[in-house]
Amino acid sequence: MNVQVNEVWNQFLDTIKASVNQNSYATWFKPIKPLKLEDHSLTIQVPSQFFYEWLEQHYNTVINRSLAQVLGSEYKLVYSIVMDQATQAVHLPATKKTHGRANGHDNLNDRFTFESFVEGDSNKFAKAASMAVAKGPGKTSFNPLVVYGGVGLGKTHLIQAIGNYAKENTDTHRALYVDSERFTQHFIDSIQNNRSTEFSGLYRNVDILIIDDIQFFGNKERTQEEFFHTFNTLHQKGKQIVLSSDRPPKDLKGIEERLISRFQWGLVVDVQQPDLETRQAILQKKAEESGLEMPGEIYHFIATHVTSNIRELEGALIRLLAYSSLNSEDITLSLAKSLLKDVCIRNTKAISIEYIQKVTADYFDFPDDMLRAKTRKKEVAQARQIAMYLSKKMTDSSLKTIGLHFGGRDHSTVIHALNTVDQMIEHDKKIRGIVETIKNKIEIAQL
Numbered sequence: 001m002n003v004q005v006n007e008v009w010n011q012f013l014d015t016i017k018a019s020v021n022q023n024s025y026a027t028w029f030k031p032i033k034p035l036k037l038e039d040h041s042l043t044i045q046v047p048s049q050f051f052y053e054w055l056e057q058h059y060n061t062v063i064n065r066s067l068a069q070v071l072g073s074e075y076k077l078v079y080s081i082v083m084d085q086a087t088q089a090v091h092l093p094a095t096k097k098t099h100g101r102a103n104g105h106d107n108l109n110d111r112f113t114f115e116s117f118v119e120g121d122s123n124k125f126a127k128a129a130s131m132a133v134a135k136g137p138g139k140t141s142f143n144p145l146v147v148y149g150g151v152g153l154g155k156t157h158l159i160q161a162i163g164n165y166a167k168e169n170t171d172t173h174r175a176l177y178v179d180s181e182r183f184t185q186h187f188i189d190s191i192q193n194n195r196s197t198e199f200s201g202l203y204r205n206v207d208i209l210i211i212d213d214i215q216f217f218g219n220k221e222r223t224q225e226e227f228f229h230t231f232n233t234l235h236q237k238g239k240q241i242v243l244s245s246d247r248p249p250k251d252l253k254g255i256e257e258r259l260i261s262r263f264q265w266g267l268v269v270d271v272q273q274p275d276l277e278t279r280q281a282i283l284q285k286k287a288e289e290s291g292l293e294m295p296g297e298i299y300h301f302i303a304t305h306v307t308s309n310i311r312e313l314e315g316a317l318i319r320l321l322a323y324s325s326l327n328s329e330d331i332t333l334s335l336a337k338s339l340l341k342d343v344c345i346r347n348t349k350a351i352s353i354e355y356i357q358k359v360t361a362d363y364f365d366f367p368d369d370m371l372r373a374k375t376r377k378k379e380v381a382q383a384r385q386i387a388m389y390l391s392k393k394m395t396d397s398s399l400k401t402i403g404l405h406f407g408g409r410d411h412s413t414v415i416h417a418l419n420t421v422d423q424m425i426e427h428d429k430k431i432r433g434i435v436e437t438i439k440n441k442i443e444i445a446q447l
């Protein structure tokens with residue numbers, strides 16, 4: 001990037017700053033990266049399609065006016081949109097220089113660093129282990145390092161931070177990040193195109209191999225076979241392997257024993273739900289990074305009510321940002337309360353078994369007392385099992401209580417239902433979709 005484009009860009013930002021409010025500036029302008037200035041056009045990079053459309057719709061006039069002020073009217077603006085998956089998933093205004101741009105070679109997103117990772121009791125151990133690995137890839141006994149835990153708790157962030165750190169601070173030449181689905185797809189493509197040697201060569205010649213969400217290797221035998229050899233080769237060469245999973249390796253389904261045992265050769269660590277203080281610290285850090293200023297009580301309010309995971313915390317913050325920038329309004333506690341009403345209710349209002357029964361029965365289009373009746377008709381029995389399953393997942397009720405709500409069935413019937421549905425979700429896409437849909441309907445109705 002040349003100096004000139006930066007200079008022009010800074011002048012441009014100064015004029016923008018004078019015409020929009022502080023939150024809009026932080027949300028929609030700070031994340032933009034100027035790329036080049038040539039042929040009477042200024043090319044800028046924005047983090048997503050959504051971002052581009054938003055700018056076009058809301059700030060077109062301001063942008064053109066500022067551009068004309070700085071460069072004269074014959075210049076035009078060209079957008080370059082970052083399209084990598086990582087940035088698509090996260091719409092928070094980007095933080096530092098490169099806004100989550102994925103590097104073409106290693107797929108690492110430079111937004112995921114140890115500095116931007118907030119430590120708390122829930123992730124202390126996982127972070128310490130990741131740090132150790134990042135400082136000496138392949139040199140500790142933590143090989144492989146497996147990080148597991150629920151959705152949105154920072155697994156991807158941590159394992160990518162390892163790659164980013166090692167690249168900068170050790171003699172790691174080649175780090176490679178993929179999620180297991182991309183690995184699988186890549187492998188299948190390589191077989192179809194007679195390129196399996198190339199494939200093996202690529203994955204077996206890195207210093208650090210990071211594979212995300214290995215639970216999706218379940219039941220993919222040939223991919224597992226290939227991965228088994230990749231693993232062995234790297235391990236023998238003293239190269240670092242880092243994996244993430246949504247559950248402990250021993251509980252992985254449809255994965256060969258020999259792989260599971262290898263996953264446990266090194267170190268297995270978990271990330272847990274963050275406590276209130278950590279949630280608040282994370283929010284504060286994210287807000288700070290995007291230049292947002294809010295009274296402290298708002299962080300506390302969000303952190304108290306949004307408890308499920310960190311992605312949801314970010315979501316809440318983005319909503320506030322977007323609203324305040326669109327309406328040029330400062331964020332106050334009462335505004336936050338009204339904007340996040342649905343999130344808060346969802347997290348506090350208890351869901352009843354009766355309600356789950358009603359939504360489930362509605363979905364399958366029969367009266368909800370069928371779920372409590374004796375009938376063993378296949379469709380009804382299956383719906384009943386799903387409703388039992390959701391009752392267990394979505395309420396705090398005991399097995400006994402659940403059984404009682406379903407026509408006085410005993411707790412072993414409920415256990416059987418839970419296992420059956422678990423199995424079906426694992427192996428049957430259609431059922432998984434149905435369960436997901438019903439769950440969403442129940443959740444939405446809570447808003």
Ligand code: ADP
Binds near residue numbers: 116155158
């Ligand atoms: P997972 O892979 O476990 O589903 P991610 O790593 O994708 O979760 O995290 C979800 C979002 O929350 C990401 O934007 C990530 O940067 C952020 N995040 C998670 N944990 C932390 C943390 N401890 N500090 C700061 N940000 C975090």
Ligand code: MG
Binds near residue numbers: 155156157212
């Ligand atoms: Mg992840």
